[in-house]
Amino acid sequence: MTKNSPRRRFDGKVALITGGNAGIGFAAATAFAGEGARVMIAARRRQEGEQAVAAITAAGGEARFVETDVASADSVRAMVGACVEAYGRLDIAFNNAGITGDVTTLVADADEERFDQVMEINVKGVWLSMKYEIPELLKAGGGAIINCSSVAGLRGGPRSGAYYGSKHAVIGMTKTAALEYATHNIRINAVCPGLIMTDLIATGFAAAPEKLASLTARIPMQRSGQPHEIADAVLWLASSESSFVSGVALPVDGALSAT
Numbered sequence: 001m002t003k004n005s006p007r008r009r010f011d012g013k014v015a016l017i018t019g020g021n022a023g024i025g026f027a028a029a030t031a032f033a034g035e036g037a038r039v040m041i042a043a044r045r046r047q048e049g050e051q052a053v054a055a056i057t058a059a060g061g062e063a064r065f066v067e068t069d070v071a072s073a074d075s076v077r078a079m080v081g082a083c084v085e086a087y088g089r090l091d092i093a094f095n096n097a098g099i100t101g102d103v104t105t106l107v108a109d110a111d112e113e114r115f116d117q118v119m120e121i122n123v124k125g126v127w128l129s130m131k132y133e134i135p136e137l138l139k140a141g142g143g144a145i146i147n148c149s150s151v152a153g154l155r156g157g158p159r160s161g162a163y164y165g166s167k168h169a170v171i172g173m174t175k176t177a178a179l180e181y182a183t184h185n186i187r188i189n190a191v192c193p194g195l196i197m198t199d200l201i202a203t204g205f206a207a208a209p210e211k212l213a214s215l216t217a218r219i220p221m222q223r224s225g226q227p228h229e230i231a232d233a234v235l236w237l238a239s240s241e242s243s244f245v246s247g248v249a250l251p252v253d254g255a256l257s258a259t
């Protein structure tokens, strides 16, 4: 940045992004770094994480990677510790890591182990992330958390009971935490992506391509979204432009949740 360049929205800020090595998380990590944030990418796959860091660094941004399993308390505690050790503080967290689980089975036929896995990552992972992030935000004098829910957190949908349940839970935890920290200068919101073309969707719907086609056809804008369209909303929720916004679940979904 030259002396005359405009101030970027996140200069001096530190942003932690779970699942930041792929899809929506990577788009957000790239966007935060592009606007001056020092970024910590936390995810399970080291090689992809290092590639994500290399891509951001090559574009002139600052990023590091910490191998993390958001379903493990020890791992999440270490993730936040690594961020603070590397950058000295935490200002923004995008708790984005998540899986779809089984999208083909009725509630009564769902497998218990797969149900637990979705809940461990999508629900417990978000709770653990907030649990260890909030004390650091308090030390920093405030900050913003954005939890990744989904349009699946706002409505029902057949054959994905664990996923829909998990994303409703993310909104419940988001609203509760927003109330608890409203007077501590910490804003906590959820973003609710609609259908966004990422690996999660490609893998999740590999066994059910007809379901993917019918989902796309139901989107009023008649298209799926791009990861950067979610990143734009996340950056807004993290920025001072949304300073009076907390406890919301913001759909970014081509009007799907309006149907």
Ligand SMILES: NC(=O)c1ccc[n+]([C@@H]2O[C@H](COP(=O)([O-])OP(=O)(O)OC[C@H]3O[C@@H](n4cnc5c(N)ncnc54)[C@H](O)[C@@H]3O)[C@@H](O)[C@H]2O)c1
Binding pocket: 018, 019, 020, 021, 022, 023, 024, 025, 042, 043, 044, 045, 068, 069, 070, 071, 096, 097, 098, 099, 100, 121, 125, 148, 149, 150, 151, 152, 192, 193, 194, 195, 196, 197, 198, 199, 200, 201
């Ligand atoms: N793509 C969509 O259409 C869509 C729609 C609504 C909500 N979402 C949500 O957006 C988030 C990101 O999804 P995406 O589409 O970018 O998926 P993706 O599969 O491309 O990325 C998911 C990321 O989460 C990470 N992850 C998964 N389990 C983890 C764990 N236990 N610990 C740490 N990291 C873990 C993965 O490594 C990956 O980086 C998810 O929470 C998903 O539910 C996606």
